[in-house]
Amino acid sequence: MTDTPRKTPDTLRSARWFAPDDLRSFGHRSRAMQMGYAPEEWAGKPVIAILNTWSDANPCHAHFKTRVEDVKRGVLQAGGFPMELPALSLSESFVKPTTMLYRNMLAMEAEELLRSHPVDGAVLMGGCDKTTPGLLMGATSAGLPMIFMPAGPMLRGNWKGKVLGSGSDAWKFWDERRAGNISDQDWVDIEGGIARSYGHCMTMGTASTMTAITEAIGLTLPGASSIPAADAGHIRMASTCGRRIVEMVWEDLVPARIQTRDAFENAIAVAMAMGCSTNAIIHVVAMARRAGCDISLDDFDAASRVVPLIANVRPSGDQYLMEDFFYAGGLPGLMTRLRDHLHLDALTVSGRTLGEDIAHAEIHNDDVIRPIDNPVYAEGALAVLRGNLSPDGCVIKPSACEPRFLKHTGPALVFDDYPAMKAAIDRDDLDVTADHVLVLRNAGPQGGPGMPEWGMLPIPKKLVKQGIRDMVRISDARMSGTSYGACILHVSPESYVGGPLALLRTGDLVTLDVPGRRLDMEVSEEELARRRAELAPPPARYERGYGWMFNKHIRQAHEGCDFDFLETGFGAPVVEPDI
Numbered sequence: 001m002t003d004t005p006r007k008t009p010d011t012l013r014s015a016r017w018f019a020p021d022d023l024r025s026f027g028h029r030s031r032a033m034q035m036g037y038a039p040e041e042w043a044g045k046p047v048i049a050i051l052n053t054w055s056d057a058n059p060c061h062a063h064f065k066t067r068v069e070d071v072k073r074g075v076l077q078a079g080g081f082p083m084e085l086p087a088l089s090l091s092e093s094f095v096k097p098t099t100m101l102y103r104n105m106l107a108m109e110a111e112e113l114l115r116s117h118p119v120d121g122a123v124l125m126g127g128c129d130k131t132t133p134g135l136l137m138g139a140t141s142a143g144l145p146m147i148f149m150p151a152g153p154m155l156r157g158n159w160k161g162k163v164l165g166s167g168s169d170a171w172k173f174w175d176e177r178r179a180g181n182i183s184d185q186d187w188v189d190i191e192g193g194i195a196r197s198y199g200h201c202m203t204m205g206t207a208s209t210m211t212a213i214t215e216a217i218g219l220t221l222p223g224a225s226s227i228p229a230a231d232a233g234h235i236r237m238a239s240t241c242g243r244r245i246v247e248m249v250w251e252d253l254v255p256a257r258i259q260t261r262d263a264f265e266n267a268i269a270v271a272m273a274m275g276c277s278t279n280a281i282i283h284v285v286a287m288a289r290r291a292g293c294d295i296s297l298d299d300f301d302a303a304s305r306v307v308p309l310i311a312n313v314r315p316s317g318d319q320y321l322m323e324d325f326f327y328a329g330g331l332p333g334l335m336t337r338l339r340d341h342l343h344l345d346a347l348t349v350s351g352r353t354l355g356e357d358i359a360h361a362e363i364h365n366d367d368v369i370r371p372i373d374n375p376v377y378a379e380g381a382l383a384v385l386r387g388n389l390s391p392d393g394c395v396i397k398p399s400a401c402e403p404r405f406l407k408h409t410g411p412a413l414v415f416d417d418y419p420a421m422k423a424a425i426d427r428d429d430l431d432v433t434a435d436h437v438l439v440l441r442n443a444g445p446q447g448g449p450g451m452p453e454w455g456m457l458p459i460p461k462k463l464v465k466q467g468i469r470d471m472v473r474i475s476d477a478r479m480s481g482t483s484y485g486a487c488i489l490h491v492s493p494e495s496y497v498g499g500p501l502a503l504l505r506t507g508d509l510v511t512l513d514v515p516g517r518r519l520d521m522e523v524s525e526e527e528l529a530r531r532r533a534e535l536a537p538p539p540a541r542y543e544r545g546y547g548w549m550f551n552k553h554i555r556q557a558h559e560g561c562d563f564d565f566l567e568t569g570f571g572a573p574v575v576e577p578d579i
């Protein structure tokens with residue numbers, strides 16, 4: 001598959017630690033022996049880092065505690081030496097204010113773990129939302145051969161025989177509870193039925209989107225991202241990852257050979273066809289920039305105009321979940337229907353081309369993975385809007401909102417921050433109609449901080465009781481991939497740094513035109529200039545610690561929210577450690 005020379009035992013990176021007849025290597029060998037390993041267990045073998053994002057706080061990765069043993073088994077079978085290294089677990093469920101505040105911290109950790117240890121290649125164990133881009137961004141910068149082992153989606157939820165989807169049904173039934181349509185006992189029963197096994201969210205949220213994107217880039221084994229976490233096939237996939245990474249080290253199949261512009265274009269096409277989470281845009285831009293590829297919001301918008309949404313998985317689809325998607329043929333099946341939109345000659349971790357990887361894939365259910373001429377949504381999942389409210393762009397997921405909002409003008413109801421919104425939204429005397437545009441600001445990368453998933457602003461209680469379930473909402477926040485509705489997100493530049501969203505006032509008319517890709521406030525230039533002159537800078541979010549560094553170095557949403565100093569073009573490349 002390759003004209004790159006194969007590695008030999010003496011050209012392995014780890015040999016620099018273990019092979020020389022000197023004092024330092026004596027230390028490395030004697031300390032390996034301290035753990036009970038004999039020299040013949042490591043000498044001349046690829047050392048494989050397994051970055052494990054297991055923790056007691058991450059239910060999506062609960063199986064990683066034992067699954068890592070399956071990866072190790074594979075490494076050993078193929079003649080490698082496994083070295084498990086724990087990495088930041090980033091539990092979407094429990095980490096506050098938002099895991100996005102820490103995605104780059106995981107990326108830094110992954111990069112430096114790989115750089116500082118005696119390893120030749122890596123298996124990355126992730127899946128819960130930010131763990132996927134975090135691990136991949138870091139491992140890309142480290143540059144060693146790597147393979148991503150996705151956590152797999154959890155089983156479908158169940159309540160009274162009805163299927164429940166992660167996130168989406170929590171929002172939906174919360175509104176029903178606020179409207180008084182379900183009982184307290186129903187709510188308790190839903191709590192017990194919505195997450196029935198380990199594994200990541202099984203709607204097309206950020207986790208399912210990012211692991212599918214990773215497969216489309218070529219960084220997982222073919223089909224790996226669709227396998228449910230609780231399926232025995234997931235265990236077999238884990239051990240195959242272990243075997244394959246050892247071969248990848250010998251083949252010197254580094255990520256730079258896989259993560260080309262073509263590979264990212266494949267990822268974007270797949271994202272559109274899947275009805276991807278809006279978070280994917282930020283992560284793919286950041287991942288591509290690490291790989292030296294200039295991917296922008298416009299690449300997503302261009303793809304969205306030509307790639308139909310064919311995965312009938314909630315929240316964009318009407319009923320199915322990732323488990324159904326797997327039974328229907330999974331991502332390789334979906335990609336067979338996207339052949340015309342994919343670069344099939346892109347290389348993957350299998351050592352083959354993407355086209356070869358999916359050559360024998362089949363589809364077993366045309367309602368779950370729709371034919372191209374019977375899509376869930378004819379144009380893709382996302383649209384990028386610009387205008388005087390968001391000169392650098394913002395995004396909407398038209399497939400997940402009521403069609404009447406795709407062209408809409410209404411008066412703004414502006415909340416300056418999340419607590420203000422929370423305090424007002426359920427008041428019976430709130431001056432709001434279904435035509436209003438709800439606005440939340442100071443929720444962006446610096447203002448949030450960390451761009452929390454607050455973008456699906458709750459519908460005011462007074463309107464919920466009237467049966468209203470969707471409204472136009474605008475923020476510089478993100479929203480969960482399992483959210484839905486006419487939510488305009490990632491407004492850039494954010495209000496906290498003085499973006500025009502900071503100038504909007506309650507009562508101003510806002511016009512949304514998705515077909516025309518516009519978002520504007522109907523306020524004159526002169527008036528905006530007057531308001532800008534009055535604008536006072538907001539108070540600092542942090543005066544010490546990680547948050548202080550975060551706010552100094554975070555990029556805006558349209559640039560992927562990486563730290564400036566972690567980007568590939570920032571300064572000379574890092575030199576390998578002196579051993």
Ligand code: FES
Pocket residue numbers: 060091092093127128129166200201205207
């Ligand atoms: Fe982990 Fe949703 S909470 S993927």
Ligand code: MG
Pocket residue numbers: 092129201205206207480481482
């Ligand atoms: Mg999520």
